[in-house]
Amino acid sequence: MKIGIVCYPTFGGSGVLATELGLGLAKKGHQVHFITYKRPARLSVFHENIYFHEVSQVNYPLFEYEPYDTSLTSKLVDVVKYENLDLLHVHYAIPHAAVAYMTKKILLKHGKYIPVVTTLHGTDITLVGIDHSFAPVVEFSINKSDGITAVSNYLKSKTEEYFNIEKDIKVIYNFIDFTRFKKIDKDHFRKAIAPNDEKILMHISNFRKVKRVQDVIKVFKKVSEKMPSKLLLIGDGPERAACEELCRSLGICADTRFLGKQDAIEELLAVTDLFLLPSGNESFGLVALEAMACEVPVISTNVGGIPEVNLDGVTGFLSDIGDVEGMAANAIRILDNPEMLARFRANALAQAKKFDIDYILPQYEEYYMEVLEHSRHQAF
Ligand code: GMT
Secondary structure, three states: OEEEEEOOOOOOHHHHHHHHHHHHHHHOOOEEEEEEOOOOOOOOOOOOOEEEEEOOOOOOOOOOOOOHHHHHHHHHHHHHHHOOOOEEEEEOHHHHHHHHHHHHHHHHHOOOOOOEEEEEOOHHHHOOOOOOOOHHHHHHHHHHOOEEEEOOHHHHHHHHHHOOOOOOEEEOOOOEOOOOOOOOOOHHHHHHHOOOOOEEEEEEOOOOHHHOHHHHHHHHHHHHHHOOEEEEEEOOOOOHHHHHHHHHHHOOHHHEEEEEOOOOHHHHHOOOOEEEEOOOOOOOOHHHHHHHHOOOOEEEEOOOOHHHOOOEOOOEEEEOOOOHHHHHHHHHHHHOOHHHHHHHHHHHHHHHHOOEHHHHHHHHHHHHHHHHHHHOOOOO
16 A cells, blocks of 8 residues: 655654654555655654655745645645655644545545545644634534544543534544564663663653653652652753753753753653653543553553543553642652563553553554445546
8 A cells, every 4th residue: 555644753652653663564565655844853864664744834924824734734745646656644633634534625626536534633633622712614614524533532532522523533543663662771870861870760751741741750759758759851842941940040050961952752651650641631642651661660640532542550550630739649659669660661561451552553554445345446
């Protein structure tokens, strides 16, 4: 099959998932075309069956904001037509579902029907999508997609609650590639980060408000008062400066390292004892799954789709949003008990296996076939 993938080529979860999906599909012999404004972060080396089309932007003095939607649509029309793609899979509804609809309408004029699958990832519905400035377009364009998937049951039900959705939304969970995410021996890293065998806690995100990174730091402060420990903060974003300030005011800079954006997070997860995800909302929490695949238990909030991934008292612990005391107590409980830590590590791996790419990717392939079959009957 020839598949076009549209996504945000950044470190965000939707872009990561879209890239990993494309790589997985390509390995299975599908021809995959990424159409984005920049090479996706996880697409750094040459892969057979993978093509990349960069969306060029036109800078004209009249435009205060470059009309990306228009450039992307024009690129999609070109790629779908000349590469003769079978299907477009767009990740994150805004603006991709609307752009895909416009692409479809233009291509119909050229006698080609291109089926579109839209995958909803989270904030495209729960945070940004429901905003009045986007909602009508989001609802319309989702309904115009030939197939709709959501990354958790939570997200499916929120989408149906917020919008009038006329089609069935298929839940296909996010997945993990165990050839990459697995416990590896990185003892020299551990010694460099925690020379006195301190416990290592980690958080990874785009440092947006919704991630509540300040709670990570407050939890860590409480943990570090009970046991020697180190905190690794990976990623970057609008809240980073405030987080650095908080570390300074709490006097924990010596035990905290801001590592910025990192590619090989599996190498850092390999030396981590506990992962912290205190998000205010999370449709799935792909990063928690990545931690669990590396046998790292997760202390998280109990919001959104997180409970579908992190199991309370099994693979970690779940608390209410902002319950810093509770999260710190749970973190200390695990880290202070080697038997519990070992058990939770094993449980985390077992739970992560349920999201193995080998099991989830065929669900996308099957869904594509269903959508293709259905679209054959579409009237021009
Ligand atoms: O969390 C973000 O801000 C990034 C966002 C994205 O679209 O890149 O993540 C969303 O999609 C991920 C992949 O499906 C999910 O694992 C995240 O839970 C989801 N984020 C939110 O719902 C806040």
